[in-house]
Amino acid sequence: MEGKKLTGVLLDDQVRLSLDEICEACSCRREWVVELVEYGILEPLDAHGEEWRFTGVSLTRAHTARRLQRDLGVNLAGVALALDLLEEIEALRRGLQTR
DSSP states (O other): OOOOOOOOOOOOOOOOOHHHHHHHHTTTHHHHHHHHTTTTOOOOTTTTSSSEEEEHHHHHHHHHHHHHHHOOOOOOHHHHHHHHHHHHHHHHHHHHHHH
16 A cells, blocks of 8 residues: 555544535435434434534444445335444444453
8 A cells, every 4th residue: 555545534422513514424415314314323413403413423324324225225224223233233342342
């Protein structure tokens, strides 16, 4: 990888992203993000406010949802289930590492 530079941004629960920023980062339409919220895949910090704000964790979930739909053709109900199962697996792994 000589001459190539890998860059990225670390996101966590402290990061606050607008709906437009999520759309830009995922190269998607606002309607798709609204569907993710309707399926419980993403949770805005204040669902009743005028402008939705999301955490960095939501951005990670949106990216994963996009890949599941694009690469595997999974519908949104399947995406919600897959994300829940992936998070459960990760929690179990963390639990095993602390033993």
